[in-house]
Amino acid sequence: MQEFFFNLTWLIPLFPLLAFVIIILFTTQNRKLSHSISIAAISLSWLIGWGVVFSAFATPHLGEHPIQMTVPWFPTASTTFDIGIWIDPLMAVTLFMVPFVCLMIFIYSVGYMGYGTEEVDPHYSRFFAYIALFACGMLGLVVSENLLTLFISWEIMGLCSYLLIGFWFEKNYPDPNKITPREAGLKAFLVTKVGDLFLLLGILYLYSQAGSLSYADTFFNPELLHRLATTPALPIFGGWSAASVIAMLMFGGAVGKSAQFPLHVWLPDAMEGPTPVSALIHAATMVSAGVFLVARIFPLLNVVVELEHHNPTMGVIAFIGAFTALFSSIIAVAQNDIKGVLAFSTISQLGYMIAALGIGAYVAGTFHLVTHAFFKALLFMGSGSVIIGCHHEQDMMELGGLKKKMPRTFWTFVAGGFALSGFPIITAGFWSKDEILAHAWHEFLHQGVISWPFFVWLLLTIAAFLTAFYTARQISLTFLGKPRSHHAEHAHETPNTMTIPLILLAFFALTLGFAGIPEEIIGHGNNFFHHFVGHEYAATPLSVPVMLLSAALAVGGLGLGWLVYGRNPLAHGEMDPLERGMQKIKLGWFYEAMRNKFYFDELYQATFIQGSLKLADIFYKIDNRWIIDPIINLVGRAGVALAKFSSFLDSRFVDGAVNWTGKVVTVLSRLYRLFDIRVVNAIVDLVGHLTQRAGGKLRSIQTGRVQNYLMLVLITVLMMLGLYLVYLS
Amino acid sequence: MPVSLDWYLIVAAALFCIGLYGVLSRRNAIGILMGIELMLNAVNINLVAFWRYLSPSTSTGQVFAIFAFTVAAAEAAVGLALIIAIYRSRDTVIIEDIDLLKE
Numbered sequence: 001m002q003e004f005f006f007n008l009t010w011l012i013p014l015f016p017l018l019a020f021v022i023i024i025l026f027t028t029q030n031r032k033l034s035h036s037i038s039i040a041a042i043s044l045s046w047l048i049g050w051g052v053v054f055s056a057f058a059t060p061h062l063g064e065h066p067i068q069m070t071v072p073w074f075p076t077a078s079t080t081f082d083i084g085i086w087i088d089p090l091m092a093v094t095l096f097m098v099p100f101v102c103l104m105i106f107i108y109s110v111g112y113m114g115y116g117t118e119e120v121d122p123h124y125s126r127f128f129a130y131i132a133l134f135a136c137g138m139l140g141l142v143v144s145e146n147l148l149t150l151f152i153s154w155e156i157m158g159l160c161s162y163l164l165i166g167f168w169f170e171k172n173y174p175d176p177n178k179i180t181p182r183e184a185g186l187k188a189f190l191v192t193k194v195g196d197l198f199l200l201l202g203i204l205y206l207y208s209q210a211g212s213l214s215y216a217d218t219f220f221n222p223e224l225l226h227r228l229a230t231t232p233a234l235p236i237f238g239g240w241s242a243a244s245v246i247a248m249l250m251f252g253g254a255v256g257k258s259a260q261f262p263l264h265v266w267l268p269d270a271m272e273g274p275t276p277v278s279a280l281i282h283a284a285t286m287v288s289a290g291v292f293l294v295a296r297i298f299p300l301l302n303v304v305v306e307l308e309h310h311n312p313t314m315g316v317i318a319f320i321g322a323f324t325a326l327f328s329s330i331i332a333v334a335q336n337d338i339k340g341v342l343a344f345s346t347i348s349q350l351g352y353m354i355a356a357l358g359i360g361a362y363v364a365g366t367f368h369l370v371t372h373a374f375f376k377a378l379l380f381m382g383s384g385s386v387i388i389g390c391h392h393e394q395d396m397m398e399l400g401g402l403k404k405k406m407p408r409t410f411w412t413f414v415a416g417g418f419a420l421s422g423f424p425i426i427t428a429g430f431w432s433k434d435e436i437l438a439h440a441w442h443e444f445l446h447q448g449v450i451s452w453p454f455f456v457w458l459l460l461t462i463a464a465f466l467t468a469f470y471t472a473r474q475i476s477l478t479f480l481g482k483p484r485s486h487h488a489e490h491a492h493e494t495p496n497t498m499t500i501p502l503i504l505l506a507f508f509a510l511t512l513g514f515a516g517i518p519e520e521i522i523g524h525g526n527n528f529f530h531h532f533v534g535h536e537y538a539a540t541p542l543s544v545p546v547m548l549l550s551a552a553l554a555v556g557g558l559g560l561g562w563l564v565y566g567r568n569p570l571a572h573g574e575m576d577p578l579e580r581g582m583q584k585i586k587l588g589w590f591y592e593a594m595r596n597k598f599y600f601d602e603l604y605q606a607t608f609i610q611g612s613l614k615l616a617d618i619f620y621k622i623d624n625r626w627i628i629d630p631i632i633n634l635v636g637r638a639g640v641a642l643a644k645f646s647s648f649l650d651s652r653f654v655d656g657a658v659n660w661t662g663k664v665v666t667v668l669s670r671l672y673r674l675f676d677i678r679v680v681n682a683i684v685d686l687v688g689h690l691t692q693r694a695g696g697k698l699r700s701i702q703t704g705r706v707q708n709y710l711m712l713v714l715i716t717v718l719m720m721l722g723l724y725l726v727y728l729s
Numbered sequence: 730m731p732v733s734l735d736w737y738l739i740v741a742a743a744l745f746c747i748g749l750y751g752v753l754s755r756r757n758a759i760g761i762l763m764g765i766e767l768m769l770n771a772v773n774i775n776l777v778a779f780w781r782y783l784s785p786s787t788s789t790g791q792v793f794a795i796f797a798f799t800v801a802a803a804e805a806a807v808g809l810a811l812i813i814a815i816y817r818s819r820d821t822v823i824i825e826d827i828d829l830l831k832e
Contacts, residue, residue: 076788704828707761711753 002055006067008048009085012099013140013153015041016132023129031115034125038132039106045139046099056092063089063536068216070145079211084145086215089533090295093366094142094288097373100508101284102135104501108381109276111497112388121274127167131280134160138285141292146214147203150293154257157286158196162189164281165273184272191266195256199293202249209242219296225303244304244313250297251317258290258350261324265600267347271339275384278339283346284377291353291369298362305360318358318452322459325351327598329466333473333578334594338383338396341474345420346376348463352436355456361439363534367516368436371428375419375509381502382413385494386478390487396477397576398485400569405491410479412502417475419509421468421558424551431513434550437461438518439540465553472561473578481569518542737778745771758815758822762808769801 019041027033070084114120137156144150166185228243237245259267270282325348332344349372356365403410419429443453483489516529520542582591751764773794780790
């Protein structure tokens with residue numbers, strides 16, 4: 001049975017690809033058929049995927065002996081690239097999450113894109129084709145056996161991200177400063193490309209060192225890892241080992257894809273896409289690809305830590321993760337767009353995972369990756385349900401009082417929100433987040449206060465409190481109190497295609513954490529997740545103070561948020577109490593900065609965008625003003641001067657001789673004149689006349705259209721070829 | 730049945746002709762650009778096929794193909810930029826309306 005599923009693994013990414021091809025080529029006119037094909041494809045992927053996952057769970061020692069199946073893809077002169085699948089615990093747990101969340105979102109999209117209503121999207125079928133292609137990319141990334149196919153899948157997702165963020169490309173806003181979907185798609189594509197370039201460089205460097213890109217030959221090859229960690233890289237990297245340079249370059253790719261500081265700017269604007277896209281790509285799956293990549297290269301990081309004690313690689317990763325986590329949770333507190341809060345919350349949670357991997361908490365980081373995908377997809381879909389229920393009103397200040405009107409959305413949103421803030425015991429977020437904090441605490445006790453783990457622990461703990469606070473703020477503003485606008489007043493619950501996926505996801509958001517309860521609580525060997533994913537790494541010991549603290553922070557943050565926003569619901573047009581409070585203690589400017597995302601968009605606009613434009617301008621000037629044109633002008637002037645000089649010579653010396661000759665010729669020519677008029681003129685007239693007539697005929701060929709000219713060229717070439725062949729034979 | 734070199738050459742020739750037909754017959758400038766891409770790809774198929782069948786021990790053919798599609802990418806970028814520039818100044822991408830060469 002296990003063999004059966006493992007042998008089918010290669011089909012998982014192919015079903016959605018097939019769906020994409022069929023929909024885009026044949027069925028765009030038929031909405032029902034299009035979404036059926038798409039959902040059927042992802043269902044098949046999900047069934048086989050979970051078959052593989054549970055078979056993997058049942059396979060002993062999968063960690064030491066991952067399953068590899070390959071077929072040769074294309075040979076080069078010295079090596080052959082393979083295409084294939086790789087089944088190991090990391091792949092299995094990610095595959096548990098991806099197809100299921102995709103399936104839920106596909107079903108949800110039927111309702112969201114307005115199937116069966118008069119508001120149905122004009123490009124409805126195309127949407128399902130794109131999300132199917134996206135699923136192909138993500139599933140391909142998860143099952144792929146080497147970095148080449150991983151990179152290809154990675155880029156497929158980048159493309160889908162661009163297409164789906166800009167899905168409503170016709171949309172324009174009256175406010176010219178508000179980013180349009182078109183621009184947001186472009187921004188996401190360009191910003192993530194910066195990271196992709198680093199990833200590609202990392203892959204190339206690894207290939208040049210290892211001569212292969214398959215996981216078995218690289219990350220699971222202790223010999224090579226050891227060699228990489230002991231070879232110094234090129235001198236420009238300042239004495240770092242090849243391993244750490246490769247790891248840093250690949251981490252650059254993860255920074256772009258997972259929207260970590262300083263490449264986080266694209267994700268908030270990606271919310272311009274339809275909400276299922278936000279849930280699918282910018283919360284649950286694609287952004288996890290970056291974290292997945294860092295988890296993949298973890299053996300490389302591990303060997304760097306072991307062999308080079310003072311190498312900053314892990315420190316950089318931990319710092320970027322922790323800083324991003326705190327930084328974006330601060331921004332999330334001041335956002336009023338219901339999806340904006342969730343966007344920053346996503347960036348922040350991804351920061352948690354990156355920071356966890358940066359301090360060596362492999363298991364905790366992967367665990368959070370899986371649980372987060374479920375509850376963040378749930379939250380996004382909940383917010384999408386609110387948006388549809390309230391006729392596309394997204395400003396939380398205009399919502400309120402939806403608890404009674406949209407009960408299913410409300411309760412599932414609360415489940416997701418509590419999981420996000422890590423509400424003790426009954427939510428998945430609590431167990432996964434707690435494990436990260438516990439690991440940081442444990443490492444900090446080991447390494448002392450002046451160390452990365454302490455820094456990570458401190459930042460993540462503050463971020464955990466803020467997370468709970470903004471979640472309570474969001475729930476209170478959206479669902480509690482009284483409706484603050486006409487749209488919220490007339491809200492209605494969304495159709496079953498939208499609410500049933502919410503309920504299923506809510507189930508996992510609450511219960512998934514039980515797979516990874518620390519062994520101190522449930523007995524040795526019962527921590528399933530740790531046992532399966534990371535038994536080669538030491539388990540994080542349970543730390544009661546940390547657990548109590550994080551529980552207290554979660555409950556405290558939620559409570560404080562409720563006290564500020566929930567107990568006295570805002571009236572319409574009232575100022576945010578937090579803003580009022582901060583203005584009172586002269587911190588209004590800081591709130592303003594938070595609301596404006598600490599002005600990073602403006603900063604990048606002023607530096608990179610303006611910089612590129614300036615550079616283009618300089619090149620333009622080099623061409624037109626400074627170098628090329630002046631040279632041409634100089635040559636021109638020299639020519640004119642030369643011509644004037646010649647004309648001077650002409651009039652002085654040549655003219656006299658010419659005049660004399662002229663007189664002789666005049667006499668002669670009179671004689672000729674007769675002959676001329678009678679004989680030559682007649683012939684010339686005839687020639688002229690013929691030419692004119694021929695020209696009149698040929699004029700029709702000169703149309704000014706390049707295509708016609710090309711056609712002439714083609715005919716000529718064919719004729720010459722024909723002649724050549726005739727005479728050759 | 731092993732696939733012989735001829736098959737690849739036939740496919741490439743067919744692709745080339747389709748591309749050429751597109752270049753000569755499309756009214757839309759973007760269609761013409763796509764035709765050019767097809768022709769370039771036909772060349773690539775030839776390069777790779779000849780490499781595979783005649784000198785698989787060296788990577789010349791592959792490298793040549795990579796050069797060809799790098800050039801093709803640059804060509805597409807420049808071509809699209811030109812089309813956008815033409816669209817901005819003449820408000821059309823229909824090639825029959827663009828006959829400045831006549832003057």
